[in-house]
Amino acid sequence: MKCDICGSRNARVYQKHTGRRLCDSCFLENVRNRVRLEAIRLGLGNAKKILLAVSGGKDSLVLADTISSFLDPGRLVAFNIMEGIEGYNRESQVKELERYLRDLGVELIGTSFKDGVGYSLDEIVRASQGRGLKISACTFCGGFRRKLINQAGRDVGADLVATGHNLDDEVQTIIINLLRGDVKKLVRVGDLPVKLSDKFVTRVKPLRKIYEWETTMYAYFKGFKFQETECPYISSRPTMRSKVRDLMYAIEDESPGSLLRILETYDKIAETVRRSSSLGExxxxxxxxxxxxxxxxxxxxxxxxxxxxxxxxxx
Incomplete structure (x- = not known):
């Protein structure tokens, strides 16, 4: 079967949410164009310097590849964090990431939880467990990662921090906040979050309208070598996010395009909340x-x- 866009090459991907069959070349171009449109809308085109938060996983590699395809790589600085998880963080993966970014012309800087926080994630988790606390590793990891990324953005003088969160990530966060009744995060998590402190570097998510399966196929077609091992803390103690993820996949499978519709509706609600918000510093x-x-x-x-x-x- 031929590609629905070029009509000449064999189709290799079926986009259920559009009903189109695409060859690998047209699929890659489709993803790049959608990322470019979202990135420009989020202000990346006017930013003098952008910090790319990269983990070495498929999403961060797709982020770097797509953004550098339409922005001068000299305006980009990539930032990597070694959390300190036995059997998960490997120096070889960072070296592979550095090699790939060098080929793109993007500088890579980095730190670790040990250097930036004083303790590795494993050490923090063991200490909390030793006190009988039932705090998930993800709670520690998420908060300290955000802090270190924001500090790095300030240190390099970035106008924006771009992360590799995809559509699935975004919708999962929306549902989790609703389940927790955390309405205030409508302001903080939307497409254009309100900046509530001069110490914050505004974070944007250029991949937020790209499905996770699309970032996976993009990485596959490009031949990326990326970390495929799931964090051991996820499998040892499933979080609410993992449960919500399974629910979202079931909904999307039943009604393709549901995740995009949820995100678009959420963005409209977030905009209304932002306009009526009077939160100070x-x-x-x-x-x-x-x-x-x-x-x-x-x-x-x-x-x-x-x-x-x-x-x-x-x-």
Whole structure:
């Protein structure tokens, strides 16, 4: 069967949400064009410097490849974090990532939880478990990753931080926030989040309208070598996100295009909330000096370290 776009090459991909069959070349171009349109809408075209948060997984490689296809790679700086998870983080993967980014003309910088936080993720988890705390590794990891990425964005003078979150990631986050009743995150998680502190570098997600299966096929067609091993903490203690993910896949399979429709509806709601929002500047943590939530003197990250016995506070 021939490609529905070029009509000359054999189709290799079926886009259920559009009903089109595409060859590998037209599929790659389709993804690049959709990323470019979203990136320009999010302001990447006007940014002088952009920090790309890259893990070495398929999504971050697709992010770097698509963004560098229409923006000067000299405006991009990639940033990688080694969380310190035994059997998961490997130096060889970072070297492969560095080689690939070098070929694109993109500089790679990085840090680790050990250097940036003082403890590896494994050490933090063990300390919390030793105190009988039932805090998932993902809670620690997500908060400290966001902090380190934001710090890196400030350090390099980036106008924007771009992450590799895809459509599946975004919709899962939307559903999780709704299940938790966290309406305030409509402002913070939308397509154009409100900047509530001068210490925050605005984060954008150019892949937010690209399905995860599409980033997988993009990586496959490009021949990327990426980390395929799932984080051991996910399998050892399934999170709400993993449960929501299974639900979203079932809905999408039954009604192709559902995830895109959920995201588009969410963006409209988020825009309404932003227009009516009068939130001021976020307070800063009395320990680390980073922004924290309204009504809090200590940020969640420092609170987690204190509860795990890894940080002492007289406050």
């Amino acid at each position: 976020l307070p800063t943590c009395r320990i680390c000096g980073e922004p924290t939530s309204f009504g809090r003197e200590i940020c969640k990250n420092c609170e987690l370290l204190i509860s795990s016995g890894l940080l002492k506070s007289d406050l």
